[in-house]
Amino acid sequence: MTFSDAWADVEVRHAATADRKFLSLFDDTGRADTFRCDTSDMRLDYSKTNIDAETRDALLALAEAADVAAHRDAMFSGQKINQTEGRAVLHTALRNLDGGPVLVDGTDVMPGVLDTLGRMGVFADEIRSSHITNVVNIGIGGSDLGPAMAVQALSPYHDGPAVHFVSNVDAADVSDTLRGLDPKTTLVIVASKTFTTVETMTNARTARAWMSEGGGDPGTQFAALSTSEDGTSQFGIPPERVFGFEDWVGGRYSLWGPIGLSLMIGIGRRGFMAFLRGGQAMDLHFQAAQGAENMPLMHALVGIWHNQFCGHATRAVLPYDQRLGQLPAYFQQLEMESNGKSVRMDGSDVPVHTGPVVWGAPGTNGQHAFYQLIHQGTRTIPCEFMIAAQGHEPDLEHHHHLLVANCLAQSEALMRGRSTDEARVLMREKGFEGAELDRQAAHRVFSGNRPSVTLAYPKLDPFVLGQIIALYEHRVFVEGVILGINSFDQWGVELGKELATALQPVVEGAQTADGKDGSTQALVDFVQRHRVP
Numbered sequence: 001m002t003f004s005d006a007w008a009d010v011e012v013r014h015a016a017t018a019d020r021k022f023l024s025l026f027d028d029t030g031r032a033d034t035f036r037c038d039t040s041d042m043r044l045d046y047s048k049t050n051i052d053a054e055t056r057d058a059l060l061a062l063a064e065a066a067d068v069a070a071h072r073d074a075m076f077s078g079q080k081i082n083q084t085e086g087r088a089v090l091h092t093a094l095r096n097l098d099g100g101p102v103l104v105d106g107t108d109v110m111p112g113v114l115d116t117l118g119r120m121g122v123f124a125d126e127i128r129s130s131h132i133t134n135v136v137n138i139g140i141g142g143s144d145l146g147p148a149m150a151v152q153a154l155s156p157y158h159d160g161p162a163v164h165f166v167s168n169v170d171a172a173d174v175s176d177t178l179r180g181l182d183p184k185t186t187l188v189i190v191a192s193k194t195f196t197t198v199e200t201m202t203n204a205r206t207a208r209a210w211m212s213e214g215g216g217d218p219g220t221q222f223a224a225l226s227t228s229e230d231g232t233s234q235f236g237i238p239p240e241r242v243f244g245f246e247d248w249v250g251g252r253y254s255l256w257g258p259i260g261l262s263l264m265i266g267i268g269r270r271g272f273m274a275f276l277r278g279g280q281a282m283d284l285h286f287q288a289a290q291g292a293e294n295m296p297l298m299h300a301l302v303g304i305w306h307n308q309f310c311g312h313a314t315r316a317v318l319p320y321d322q323r324l325g326q327l328p329a330y331f332q333q334l335e336m337e338s339n340g341k342s343v344r345m346d347g348s349d350v351p352v353h354t355g356p357v358v359w360g361a362p363g364t365n366g367q368h369a370f371y372q373l374i375h376q377g378t379r380t381i382p383c384e385f386m387i388a389a390q391g392h393e394p395d396l397e398h399h400h401h402l403l404v405a406n407c408l409a410q411s412e413a414l415m416r417g418r419s420t421d422e423a424r425v426l427m428r429e430k431g432f433e434g435a436e437l438d439r440q441a442a443h444r445v446f447s448g449n450r451p452s453v454t455l456a457y458p459k460l461d462p463f464v465l466g467q468i469i470a471l472y473e474h475r476v477f478v479e480g481v482i483l484g485i486n487s488f489d490q491w492g493v494e495l496g497k498e499l500a501t502a503l504q505p506v507v508e509g510a511q512t513a514d515g516k517d518g519s520t521q522a523l524v525d526f527v528q529r530h531r532v533p
């Protein structure tokens, strides 16, 4: 079947089913067992969507027409699928712990990967048993969001020095983080794939001055994570404290290698290896599981269904897990930087919308803030709930029961809703009647029929976190393949960087704003007039 025929078939399914209440699909008592994917210990339930067997078949046919399996194999085997940068995409090699050779341009990259992993382990052990009490990771984007998210996620396993993160070029970030730390017992890790990112280099220089002035030794208390040997040596970091990686690891996919060093120092080598094993387990599942059994594939198809066919422009990530508080921001970069594109691989315009807006916050907090719109707003927002069977606080199990009940209640409420008749009964019981009864009832109606998926896992340990991250990486990859875009470049961040570089001397007053638009000129003028002379 051609891709356009397969696409048209899914459109037909959408048109044929758009008006129904998908709660009725549960008349099939086997639905919950059929519309889900399991790995050895995780479950993705997508039964609370309008996808039925025919629609799923059509979506799977679409994946087949897009040749997802061939693209997947090309990625894992080191082909240069990042065509605009001429690079392979091999973050999977970083967790390919015993999976055999991976060739790039005919050379096996695995010896280098494993050697660096070994060096990271030795270094992490040294730091964990040294006088270092605090570690500061300076990086931004992919060199920050991953380790910051994972360090928080795995805090119950943290038994090393405290780990902090500085990312923003706003001096507030570095100042607030370094305040209270001892420059003599702090390790600074400069994390930057390119070692040119202005925010990171500015913060690194500030931290170096802070350490020198405070009696610490940047000569021994700085480490670097980068693909740029020149950059790290020019900064003065000796090679034994540089942990390198190759350009086939994208920034937003880099947590699995040296960029994960702060996590490794925090939770130790064993914990980090378990995290890698989790990622590797998802890789193996993604490569082996067939059709509807394949969790990343189905997660992607549900996403494509909601975004490209149903027209739902955003996607809420709602972990019922306080320690996954930074996961929505992490997925924001992963999904929006990967699939926020307008042209296909060949440079032609993409004829449909591409990546959705990804946002969210942990439950139950979000319930008391923005769920109002999710339940009663005019837009449908597909929700992605996440919940662990167990927490890490066995003495406080009743909290966890409440957490689980809330998570399940939300997806049920979104699907079921509350009809006008039900709302009227409720309001009559409260003593309303006549026109006021109708008016009050209208405000208590929930349309329902709002889709969600739920990812359930046993406990948020390193292995499970590794699976979750790899699941989403592959989900984003599959969506990108179906859209025909390159998920692995990020040209969209360049223009702003170029203009910022050009504007810096204007803001400083060394150049005039002549030639800029009126708004920019006026804003420069405002800032210059209001700053301390």
Ligand SMILES: O=P(O)(O)OC[C@H]1O[C@H](O)[C@H](O)[C@@H](O)[C@@H]1O
Binding pocket: 140, 141, 142, 143, 191, 192, 193, 194, 195, 196, 197, 200, 251, 252, 337, 490, 493
């Ligand atoms: O790791 P670095 O080279 O410092 O890059 C940090 C980040 O900045 C860039 O602008 C990209 O948008 C991100 O993908 C990247 O992760």
